[in-house]
Amino acid sequence: ADWHLTGMAIGGKPLKILVPQAECEIIDNWHVVGLAGTGSKDIKMDNVFIPDHRTIPIGEKGPLFDKAPIFRIPQWSVNPFSLVGVTIGIAQGAIDQFVEDMKTRASRFGSKVAEFQSLQLRLAESAAEVDAAKKIMLSDLRETMEFLEHNEALSIEMMARNKRDMAYCPILATRAVDRIFYAAGAGGLFLSEDIQRSFRDVHAGNKQIALNWDINGTTYGKVALGLDPAPVRW
Template identity: 45%
Template sequence: MTSNSDIPSPEELVARAHALIPNLRSRTAACEEERRIPQANLDEMFAAGLFNALKPKPFGGYEMGWDTLCDITLEIAEGCGSTGWIMGVCGGHPLMVTNFTNEVQAEVWDTNPNAIVSSAKMTSGSFKKVDGGYVGSGIMAISSGSQHADWFFAGGSDIEGSDKPLSTLIPLSEVTILDTWQVMGLAGTGSHDLEMTEVFVPDAHAFIGGTRPPGAGLYGGLYKVGHRALGPYTLAAVVVGMSAGALSIFIEGIKSRTSRHGDKVADFQSLQLRIAESAAELDAAKLLIRTNSRIAMEYIGRGESVPRDIHAGLIVDASYASLLACRAIERIFYAGGAGELFLDRDIQRIFRNVQAGRAQFGLNWDVQGTNYGRWALGLEGKQEASEPP
């Protein structure tokens, strides 16, 4: 149990994350080349207590809000996009674990207080009911952080002979990590597929969708209501944080740069305007993330669901924040010239990472913007899913 005297303030925790930016930035090339998060990054984040933000107090956590996780993620992503993605995704997964009983939570955190929980979605295969649990075989897709995780949560899995989805919590040691995440951006997240072969999942580690989870009622606030309205916000925070990091690098580079004719590039008005517009877009994107996550937490902190009209705005705003961040980095990337195209340059790496981040379904502007427009106009018909898969 974490006593209140051992819990840092949200501001202090965010400051700890900010202090890691230089170290994280120094390892971004290695992160991409090795296609995994450097262990030094994780060790520093564990030491700072960042993964404790949403963890329950009985298991050493701080029980802070999703808004704090967004602030932490903004900082970490400014240093390293892939590491920020793991912070934003896996940092929120204690909420998944609290769907299960205290005994199951103890299995996760008592042996290893720093246990990371990834997630995945079954794209082929199914589970079948057996005495005492379920047996599953198949492929679980895109499990960010799987190389560092101890457990993974899988929702929406098929059950043979049933139309109800199954949610499970499974040790990573029970599955095989397939080397599938060979991508142009966010390569360091290690979002590989997982293969299960006749894996037994005890009843205590599973519950059927639409039923009351075994851990329901153990905690209040965020753990009681969930995070459906806030799911895309840590992902948007990654994209915005990455772009903010690129802008910082761009500004520092411009200060000392001269043209081939010996002119100070910093004196070019066109670049000054590009910097100003990108900075304003990123300020607006950060304001959307921080304001909206706090608005949602006001409801969630009281144990209330976010009203539908506010929920609709939250979902579209998260996507729009990432759109602003994409515009911001495109503007400075194309101002960098041919010299920024080399694969050892930081801004081109961040540019690719931002494109990869925005490919996440919850941040897809075409989908989320259309959904909001249909909702605002009162149009009937099935909308696209709004929550991240």
């Protein structure tokens, strides 16, 4: 890549800025237990000038605001859904691989693991949680885009609902993976097994501050109870 799109704040106001790669130093510090492949390393910049045309004020109307619904999407109450999809995808991939593995796995005494009722129940519950997370996310996004396409502003109740759901879907995804990781038994502990990577990755994805349940759940609760939610930025 030739450019970095990153964030900063000036006088307490958050901005997105576009910086040439040549003016940045990549710090090799992304050594983590999960989502290691994202390469989410820090960057360092010294005495870099950022012209106005390479800045995007967050929370203000941009020049393309009236051009298309995509440019009217609120930063904090919609965009983090892109992070939610990561955790749901990890969970779905884990379930798919788990099903394939369990179809042919046998215990040390020759019993077919797929015939264990406990395993069947764990699979069913995890699959239901992932399907529920997908439906919640897609329903929220469709309703939000319908409002934006009709040039209608999102209500505080809808934005709070979105924030609640974008934090709850990763919880469902994480529970789903935890359950089948347990069901996979000791065989799932080997580094050669996909299930252990899914376990690590979904927990890492759930650590995103924008998906924090304590913050987003509290915001929803305040709005539902008629209290001032006080905007939160990360």
